[in-house]
Amino acid sequence: MNAITTRPWPAFLLRKAAELLLAMVALVVITFAIAHLIPGDAARVVAGVDATAEQVEDTRARLGLDRPLAAQFWDYLSGVLTADLGESFRTGQPVSEVIANRLPFTASIALFGIALTLGVSLALGLAVAGLTRGNRNPWLDSAFGWATGVVLALPVYVIGAVLIVVFAVNWGVLPAAGADSLYSYVLPTIAIALGPIASMSRLVRREAAVVLEQDYMRTARGRRISTFRQYAKHAVPNLLASTLTLSGLILAGMIGGAIIIESVFAWPGLGRAVVDSIIERDYPMTRGIILTVGAVAVALNTAIDIILALVDPRTLRAGKVLA
Amino acid sequence: MSAIPPIQPEEVPAAAARRSRRPGPMLAIGLALMGSLVLVAVLAPVLLDADAVGLTDDRRQGASGEHLLGTDEFGRDLFARALVATRLTLVLTVSATAISVVLGVAVGLLVWMLSPRVRNLVLTANAVAVAFPALVMALVIAAILGPGAMSATLAVGIAGIPAFVRLSATMAAPIMVRDYVSTAKLLNVPRPVILVRHVLPNLGEALLVLSANSFAVTLTELSGLSFIGLGVQNPDYDFGRLLADGLPNTYTQPIQIVGPSVMLVLTGVAAMFIGDGLAARSNPRLRRLVRGRRSGMLHRADELSQEMAAAHREQGGAAGAAALRVRGLKVATAQGRELVRGVSFDVAPGEILGLVGESGSGKSLTAMSAAGLVPDGVDATAAEVTTVGHDLLGPVRSGDLARDVALIYQDPVSTFNPALRLENQLTEVARVHQGMNRRAARRALAAEFRRLHISEPDSRGRQHPHELSGGMLQRAMIASALLTDAKLIIADEPTTALDVTVQAEVLRQFVAASGSLGAAVLFISHDLGVVEALCDRVLVMKEGEVVEELTREQLARGEVKHPYTRSLLAAAQYMEPSAEEANE
């Protein structure tokens, strides 16, 4: 009864492509719907409380809200496909231009943060799990739990603010604002990575503890190979598999962290832009940025799924959503 | 499967009672902290409101006796402001968390009332939603409803729903396939009743932990929204808003961020500690065990000195080099419960010795300890354990030991590393300890596969364990033993997990292979029939002791002396009246 597929990869990639497409469609629809879900008269809300009737109608025309719904959606969709996301209400600048200018700043911080998080968490979590296996070094277990618990509770903006006060104001070693040099990256990256490191190293530690208990680790021990080899060759591949599955949430959340930290460090990225656009009711800008950020997040998750399948071939066939 | 026997039923209620009376330190601190915060939330606005909003002339003052954290540019007391903000923050955070948890769990459980196809569709869509950063989702909702405390709360609450849908649906999945749920379905218990009666209580503890963690995350997100200007608006203030007010003044008056930062951290820590504390309580494995000696090791018994041990060995040496010599092996848990009580036996070269017993007899522990592989959590001591010339109580040359002693375990599925290819794992001893290169090892393995009648021997090695059946995996493990020319094979119930016909086939090949190697075999089993057919000699174990030793002929003729062996034999014969028929 063992029906084994000999070529699982094409089916898997097809499925991933379908999911990606579904997510993108959902994104387009949701971002389109933003302007239409506003309670009350959208045009009036955008134009302002004390706008004249003429100004309201003018706004309505500019928002495209006077045209039939289908036409509006088609305009938007065709715009998205041609990378034309409209113009900002406030400045008239093309939205795609603004995004193209600002995206690299947000993306680079997020990427550095993710790299730092992955590297430190894997090493730290595995080390703690290995050292506390079989109830050795129980003090380490407690210390790790308490330390990560406290760091986890620190919001990214608090960390950022504290880092600024300590390193920029008091010691004056690192810049506190702007994105001028490579040094400017240091504080923001640490700020957004600290929380996820605490969170993910806990996750890694838990998963590593489970992996180290498995029978195949006992088999590896029975082969009398060195401890390093046991960990590196036998534990880590399985650890990556289970960690990656759950880390998607954490890593995607770093995008949110990157957005917030821009307010702390005056970072010229998309974060500040999207917040301002929401406050100013600059819908084309809001729409465009959320679409972009959402697309990046979904792409990141798909990438994680593919990496996971490369690491653990069993997931190729798991068509189920439930792990 | 661990060789350590599970806790006896009568011990569990005592442990459970102990557990519920004493909360761990983490939980206690978390609860105390949260309690104080709630107190502050209730009292501070009543007592300190004047100081918090009253505009005075004492502007931008530093910390002093009168103003513990100084004042801001409007002369408002910063300490008072930080405390008063607690109420709004807590109220909003609790509301948002409630939205996420209640709606998320409700949907996550309700999907189990749908047909599998629809359920999968819903959960796939949900997975896409989970992939969106919660902040982005919150931004969308904030964009629709505009900035404000209410919209921020709704935004964060709704953004948290997909995660809880996924968590509760995933946690409910294994419960829905449990036999007691299938039985309930058979009894026509309506689905909603099943969910409430069976699923929810079993999820309860886990959900509580997740809610506590969710509270901490929601706190951060909500305050974050206030911080960037989309949440609580002036003149209201929560921790995030206070931080936003304080940040522009970092260079001139850094103390402004201290109050809200500390409060945020304290609240978050309280929630985290409650969550972790609850998690620790519900998982007994995480609790501290008695700190005994470093467990998982084989020690020389205390009563014997080195000289006496050497003398022991001398005596044994004269009798001919046994493949395995064990004297006085004792295994106990860290709390002192004895699992193996002083077992001694020999295995002659080329002999197949069977170790028979029911669960809890200690047979697996004996075999594993004899191989020097004591599991974590137990302590093993012995007067002597020598195998093929290696003294396992002293320092060992692991390379030679790995080559000379091969191990075959019970459950083929869990024994193999799922992430590695077969040839990678099976040739490890040959490559690491005997210096065989990869290609030679691969060829040698294929040859052994062929000998054991594994189909497609040349390409099998490239496959992963999940692509093979249980019987084939066991044969692959035997092949690995053959590869290194082992002198002693320790097989722990190698065919128990296999089908009867497959078992017979694997045993046949096992006998042939070990015969050709001339290896000694220590064979553990609970099945007297297998042991009788396979082994030259049999040791019967009960509750950690060897109660009888028999030869194959004695067992076949039923010449057993110990009452326990007698009862085992009687039970076996109850199952096989064919033996009686054969004697007609």
Place this chain on the structure above:
Amino acid sequence: MSRETADGAASEQAVPERPAVEVDGLGVVLGSGTARTEALRGVSFTIPYSRSVGLVGESGSGKSTLAKVLAGLVPIDTGRVVIGGERFSAGTSRRRRDPGLLQLIPQDPFSSLSPRRTAGQALAEAMDPLRADARRHRSAIEEWFERVELPASAAAKYPHEFSGGQRQRIAIARALCTRPRIVVADEITSALDLSVQVEVLELLAQLRAELGLTMLFISHDLAVVRHVSDEVAVLRSGELREFGAVEQIFTAPRDEYTSRLLDSVPGAPGFRIRD
């Protein structure tokens, strides 16, 4: 054994016309896409009332699937199943069943009882699915515990306070207390120690005699099946290889696979692993 029919008159089942269970050309396909497998193919046999049929098969034989089909947990693709006069075929196999028709005793003593409900509550759920109040049915519950040789105090205990064999007894009581027409025992002794298996089998034999049970006893263990069955069905890869009286199967098997199965049992006369 007498049962009240719908019109209130009691009727004896001394001379039943139809068998308790009729399986006719049953075919079941599991999985989808690349993982589709035919779990059962053209399986036909009957179980007369008050008789016990043993179903033997190794892994992949389809025996668990058959149990689930009878219990209504897996849909039928081809053929039909008639249980106590009620017909089920493709399309109708999932409709609501009368719990008095057929009950299942599951295999795993550790997951057959909800860890957060007492043994008494488990039985109460069987007697009264909606309210499941153990106090209401206390006397009936105690009576059944006595029947399976458990003390009355067991009603207030939780599953983790019992041994594996005791939990199986509770599961047996739960399955039988609704007086189902047919009982399906799915590998109920496989997870137990040998001596405990013997106890459970002896209990089952006793109950069978006492209550005139109609039973389908599924196992991978030939020896166990021999003890509790009047007839034996041998399943392999979804097909019924042989069906006959228990003694005939064990002494003069007609099918080649059945012979091989018999010879593979350690202790059997044909069991040979050394040349």
